[in-house]
Amino acid sequence: MATILEVKNLRKCFNLHILNDKKIEALVDVNFTMEEGEIVGLTGKSGSGKSTLMKTIYRTYLANSGQINYLSNTFGIIDLVSANEHKILQLRRNEITYCSQFLKVIPRITAIDVVADTIVKKESDRINAREIATDLIKTLGLPVELWDAFPSTFSGGEQQRINIARAIIAKPRFLLVDEPTASLDTKTKDIVIQLILDLKKKGTSVLLITHDEYTLKKLSDKQIHLQLGQILEQIYA
Amino acid sequence: MIENKKFNTSYNYAFIDETTKKEIRRKLLKAVCIPGYQVPYSSPEMPIARGWGTGGLHVTLAIIGKSDTLKMIDQGSDASVNACNLRDFVHMTTGCATTYDTIEATIIQTRHRITEEQLTDKQIMVFQVPMPEPLRMVERYEYKTRQMHAESDYAKMWLTLYEAFVKWGAVMHGADYPVMVHDRYIMAPSPIPRWDVPNLNNAECLYLFGAGREKRIYAIPPHTKVEPLEFEDVKFHIEDFSDVKCASSGYNAAYMDEMFQDDGI
Amino acid sequence: MLYNENNTTNDWVLKVENLTKIYGNYTENTIANTGPDKGTNICPETGSIVACAEISFELYPGEVLGIVGESGSGKSTIVKQLFFDMDVTMGSAFIRPFLNGTVNIFEESNQKKRYMRNHLMGMVYQNPRDGLNFSFSSGGNIAEKLLMADLFHVGKIRERASDLLNKTEVPVTRMDDLPAYFSGGMQQRVQIAKAIANNPPLLFLDEVTSGLDVSVQARVLDLIRGLQHELGIAMIVVSHDLSVIRMLTDRTLVLKHGRIVERGLTDQILQDPQHEYSQLLVSSLL
Numbered sequence: 001m002a003t004i005l006e007v008k009n010l011r012k013c014f015n016l017h018i019l020n021d022k023k024i025e026a027l028v029d030v031n032f033t034m035e036e037g038e039i040v041g042l043t044g045k046s047g048s049g050k051s052t053l054m055k056t057i058y059r060t061y062l063a064n065s066g067q068i069n070y071l072s073n074t075f076g077i078i079d080l081v082s083a084n085e086h087k088i089l090q091l092r093r094n095e096i097t098y099c100s101q102f103l104k105v106i107p108r109i110t111a112i113d114v115v116a117d118t119i120v121k122k123e124s125d126r127i128n129a130r131e132i133a134t135d136l137i138k139t140l141g142l143p144v145e146l147w148d149a150f151p152s153t154f155s156g157g158e159q160q161r162i163n164i165a166r167a168i169i170a171k172p173r174f175l176l177v178d179e180p181t182a183s184l185d186t187k188t189k190d191i192v193i194q195l196i197l198d199l200k201k202k203g204t205s206v207l208l209i210t211h212d213e214y215t216l217k218k219l220s221d222k223q224i225h226l227q228l229g230q231i232l233e234q235i236y237a
Numbered sequence: 238m239i240e241n242k243k244f245n246t247s248y249n250y251a252f253i254d255e256t257t258k259k260e261i262r263r264k265l266l267k268a269v270c271i272p273g274y275q276v277p278y279s280s281p282e283m284p285i286a287r288g289w290g291t292g293g294l295h296v297t298l299a300i301i302g303k304s305d306t307l308k309m310i311d312q313g314s315d316a317s318v319n320a321c322n323l324r325d326f327v328h329m330t331t332g333c334a335t336t337y338d339t340i341e342a343t344i345i346q347t348r349h350r351i352t353e354e355q356l357t358d359k360q361i362m363v364f365q366v367p368m369p370e371p372l373r374m375v376e377r378y379e380y381k382t383r384q385m386h387a388e389s390d391y392a393k394m395w396l397t398l399y400e401a402f403v404k405w406g407a408v409m410h411g412a413d414y415p416v417m418v419h420d421r422y423i424m425a426p427s428p429i430p431r432w433d434v435p436n437l438n439n440a441e442c443l444y445l446f447g448a449g450r451e452k453r454i455y456a457i458p459p460h461t462k463v464e465p466l467e468f469e470d471v472k473f474h475i476e477d478f479s480d481v482k483c484a485s486s487g488y489n490a491a492y493m494d495e496m497f498q499d500d501g502i
Numbered sequence: 503m504l505y506n507e508n509n510t511t512n513d514w515v516l517k518v519e520n521l522t523k524i525y526g527n528y529t530e531n532t533i534a535n536t537g538p539d540k541g542t543n544i545c546p547e548t549g550s551i552v553a554c555a556e557i558s559f560e561l562y563p564g565e566v567l568g569i570v571g572e573s574g575s576g577k578s579t580i581v582k583q584l585f586f587d588m589d590v591t592m593g594s595a596f597i598r599p600f601l602n603g604t605v606n607i608f609e610e611s612n613q614k615k616r617y618m619r620n621h622l623m624g625m626v627y628q629n630p631r632d633g634l635n636f637s638f639s640s641g642g643n644i645a646e647k648l649l650m651a652d653l654f655h656v657g658k659i660r661e662r663a664s665d666l667l668n669k670t671e672v673p674v675t676r677m678d679d680l681p682a683y684f685s686g687g688m689q690q691r692v693q694i695a696k697a698i699a700n701n702p703p704l705l706f707l708d709e710v711t712s713g714l715d716v717s718v719q720a721r722v723l724d725l726i727r728g729l730q731h732e733l734g735i736a737m738i739v740v741s742h743d744l745s746v747i748r749m750l751t752d753r754t755l756v757l758k759h760g761r762i763v764e765r766g767l768t769d770q771i772l773q774d775p776q777h778e779y780s781q782l783l784v785s786s787l788l
Binding site for chain 1: 560562565720724731749752753765766767769770773774776777778781782785
């Protein structure tokens with residue numbers, strides 16, 4: 001099994017110029033690796049740096065120093081910290097998918113189209129994409145009346161399901177997911193967990209943030225516990 | 238008797254002085270070298286008002302000689318008022334022969350028609366042109382139209398034809414239909430009807446165009462390609478006279494003109 | 503993050519190097535005397551105005567680049583120069599579809615520039631009067647672009663014009679109406695139809711929705727987004743509105759006083775702005 005992700009000496013510090021150059025150290029010397037097909041759970045108290053770490057890997061945040069070596073199908077081993085924006089965009093389109101904690105959408109797009117958009121961008125076959133999207137949100141138990149409604153008006157759990165659906169539908173090589181099962185009932189939790197495990201069977205590697213012990217136990221092969229921006233311990237399941 | 242020498246100066250042959258004639262001839266040469274390109278020239282003052290054929294006169298007087306025979310057409314007729322006026326003027330200042338017969342003439346000055354007879358390589362046709370710039374309808378600034386000609390930027394011209402077709406189902410330009418000369422310049426052939434436009438293409442004779450008011454000269458040398466602007470699917474067509482005949486002679490194959498008689502018919 | 507020559511790949515569709523526009527006389531100190539750290543566009547020595555300077559970036563096929571900044575930051579100047587609406591003081595640009603990107607487009611003859619404008623680029627202006635000819639019908643405006651791209655078949659022109667008007671959600675029955683009889687949003691959509699008529703690989707959008715009502719703005723932006731997904735055109739979107747940038751673009755350049763102060767992925771600029779000015783802009787989002 002190859003190492004798909006190697007994080008070395010990662011440091012992230014926020015420099016807020018408009019607050020008189022206030023500096024906030026979010027990640028301090030983070031080191032860990034992930035193997036292909038592994039599911040790694042990130043845990044820690046609020047504010048320990050879990051989302052920051054994930055966003056830094058996805059390049060939404062710029063790391064100050066360190067390396068994030070990712071094994072890509074297109075480029076081989078590439079350092080996501082210093083890589084060219086064009087390459088990052090290609091990776092985001094084809095290999096890496098990030099699922100945020102909250103659903104952020106344009107309020108005019110229907111639920112099916114939100115989910116279908118991910119694959120439409122890749123293949124431009126809107127009709128086929130909508131079919132696949134419909135199947136997926138059916139599996140997730142979203143009521144039929146809501147399929148053509150706007151997700152910005154949904155309940156937390158319904159929004160969460162759309163959020164997960166649009167990440168899973170892309171079948172990425174590397175999935176970053178932030179709190180996938182928050183605000184879901186047990187039955188839907190199991191469905192989501194099963195979907196992620198299905199992805200793992202197909203070769204996807206997953207980095208997952210969760211507070212939920214149940215999800216953590218069911219999914220993660222390895223747990224990384226963060227505290228104040230540093231790795232406290234790595235536990236193997 | 239004391240001769241009044243001060244006010245008795247006679248005019249130069251063909252009215253225009255030799256230096257100006259030289260300038261016009263030079264510009265004519267340039268025009269012949271660049272078919273369809275409008276060459277600016279001095280357009281000297283004439284005893285005839287602008288808009289009555291001064292441009293054509295300039296060209297005719299610059300090239301005419303004692304052995305030439307002149308035919309003058311205006312409004313499509315040799316006998317029209319202005320044609321007579323101009324013909325007399327040229328005869329008075331040059332003493333050359335004049336005629337109504339196309340075959341006899343060596344220089345033909347015209348407005349509004351090309352002769353029905355085919356012209357030979359011994360003849361020159363001079364056009365009086367009111368508006369030499371074909372792009373004037375789409376672009377009012379002179380500096381811009383010059384640039385458009387220089388860069389072959391004729392999309393706006395094509396667009397007017399397209400718009401006319403779309404609005405009225407046919408390209409409505411009846412006279413002065415824009416033509417493409419030598420695959421390079423778009424030219425205004427003066428207000429000749431569509432019927433006459435094919436005569437410009439690959440002709441034996443030399444065509445010269447003079448616009449006195451606008452001060453431009455242009456030319457189409459013999460055997461030059463002159464094509465009316467047309468689309469791939471909307472082609473140029475001439476007027477159709479298959480259903481009418483001349484009232485006095487019964488002739489059918491010439492451009493038919495309508496004339497009103499005294500009883501209003 | 504500094505712009506690094508070694509950081510580039512070679513499959514760009516547009517590459518701009520050191521694009522500079524200065525109004526007035528300038529010396530070798532003029533550029534150094536102006537800019538965001540000096541807080542001004544006007545050179546204290548010569549009084550000349552540095553509209554934009556040292557602008558370098560690449561655009562890749564199918565990607566959307568946003569240029570954001572306040573009024574006077576030089577964003578429209580950049581696209582106007584690229585579209586040959588304005589002369590360049592210094593700098594070069596290369597377009598891949600034109601001679602494989604080996605020649606500086608600013609040094610080409612007028613004829614070649616016209617060719618590039620008509621065949622390889624499209625531009626949508628903020629004011630429809632700049633992009634449309636109001637004395638021709640809206641279908642005629644699209645036809646003009648097609649005629650400039652050497653299509654001389656009336657039937658095909660009308661077919662393509664109808665097709666484009668359908669795509670931009672303008673009723674085809676209004677194809678022969680003058681643009682003066684359209685609403686602002688519809689005029690913009692006709693402009694967009696005209697700009698993409700010749701299937702250009704590059705599209706420039708200069709503040710296209712500033713001045714439109716919010717619902718109309720949303721519709722026009724949705725249209726642009728949809729077209730971009732469908733046709734995969736590389737676009738440069740100029741706007742002072744960060745929400746437009748957020749909706750349409752993949753990467754962004756932040757401009758201040760004519761210089762690029764920050765460049766990066768759009769979500770990174772919006773969530774983790776590094777430069778002081780970008781942080782100010784982002785915090786000013788309503």
